[in-house]
Amino acid sequence: MLVELAIGDAYGGAFEHAYPSFVAEHNNLTGYVPHHGxxxxxxxxxxxxxxxTIAIAEALVSGLRWTPxxxxxxxxxxxxxxPHDGYAPRFHQLLSEVRDGEELLRRLRPQSDKSGAAMRAGPIGILPAVDDVLYHxxxxxxxxxxxxxxxxxxxAAAxxxxxxxHRLGPLSEIAKWIEGILPEDVGHGGWALPWSGKVGPQGWMSVxxxxxxxxxxxxxxRMLHSAVALTGDVDTVATIALAAASRSPEVAQDLPPVLWRDLENGEFGRDHLARLDERLLHI
Ligand SMILES: [Mg+2]
Incomplete structure (x- = not known):
């Protein structure tokens, strides 16, 4: 799951908020594209x-009780x-300034409804009970x-x-299943409503x-191509979609080998993700 979602993120990252013409020209899965901007x-x-997502996955495999x-x-x-890029500018600045979690909690104003909490939630879905997933x-x-x-x-992303x-049903029913658990009360019309066009910044849009x-x-x-073709916040769409799809027995695991090969592989790159994935799937 972690390698696949990272491939979606890294591939989609180059297209985040790019012009539709750039996306149409380069979204062909033949390799990673340098970031448009x-x-x-x-x-x-x-x-x-x-x-x-790595931070969340490591917290899960630690076995420690979760606290803020x-x-x-x-x-x-x-x-x-x-340090990686892509964070919202103010959060990025804050993260780079704080020395520890206590300082982050003290200085953060957590009032956002954007996609940051959804894009990292995938690993939580591994937990065995729906209530645990919702809580974490x-x-x-x-x-x-x-x-x-x-x-x-x-x-919803988790x-x-x-x-x-946990193989709870056909993929075609996934959004309806989520809607049955999370009644839509935040003004977006329902999780099963098909999305089309450019993806905006709010979390529910990406999900x-x-x-x-x-x-x-x-x-x-096909899913990676479709996610990126939407345009807008497509690294997050690809991350959320591929996290789930990589765990579905219905979905062909057919990401092009070049995307596996060329995913960054430093200390916290592809091999780290694969090792963490292995531990995550056995919690
Ligand atoms: Mg991003």
């Missing part, structure tokens, strides 16, 4: 979505040992996104992985777009 930036590098402080420590540690998704969301919409988006990993990609069927390759 940062010529010279290394291709195949994942973004904040994967970095924060534990999660905040994880976020600070994951960033400082290997909410706890981690409240650190940065303590709003009804921010929390619901994180819970539930998507849960549905696939609904990812659910649309998932219910559209096909293999991981």
């Amino acid at each position: 940062q010529p010279g930036a290394p291709a195949g590098r994942y973004t904040d979505d994967t970095q924060m 402080l534990l999660l905040a420590e994880q976020f600070v540690r994951a960033y400082h040992r290997d 998704a909410k706890l981690q969301a409240r650190i940065t996104h303590d709003t009804p919409a921010g929390i619901a988006a994180a819970q 539930l998507a992985v849960h549905y696939c990993h 609904r777009a990812a659910l649309t990609v998932l219910t559209g069927g096909g293999g991981l390759a």
Whole structure:
């Protein structure tokens, strides 16, 4: 799951908020594309979505009881040992300034309803019970996104992985299943409503777009292409969709080998993700 979502994030990151013409020209899965707005930036590098997902996954495999402080420590540690781009500017600035989780919690104003809490929630879906998934998704969301919409988006993203990993039904029913657990009360019209067009910044937008990609069927390759073709916040759509799809027995695991090969592989790159994945799937 972690390698696949990182591939989605790294591939999608180059297309985040790019012009539709750039996306149409380069979204062909033949390799990582340099970021449209940062010529010279290394291709195949994942973004904040994967970095924060690593923090969540490490908190899960630690076996420690989750507290806001534990999660905040994880976020600070994951960033400082290997700083990556993609964070919202103000949060990025804060992360780089704080020395530990206590300082992050003290200085953070967690009022966002954007996608940050949803993009990192995937690993939580591995937990065996829906109530545990909802509890942990909410706890981690409240650190940065303590709003009804921010929390619901994180819970929906984690539930998507849960549905696939625990084989709860056909992929075509995933959004309806989530809707049955998380009644839509944050003003977006329902998780099963198909998304079309550019994906905006709020968490529910990325999640609904990812659910649309998932219910559209096909293999991981088609899903990655479809997620990016939407334009907008597509690294997050791809991260959320591929986290779930990589755990579905229905989905062909057909990401092009070049995307596996060229994913960054430093100390916290591909091999680290694969090892962490192995531990995560056995919690
Ligand atoms: Mg990102």
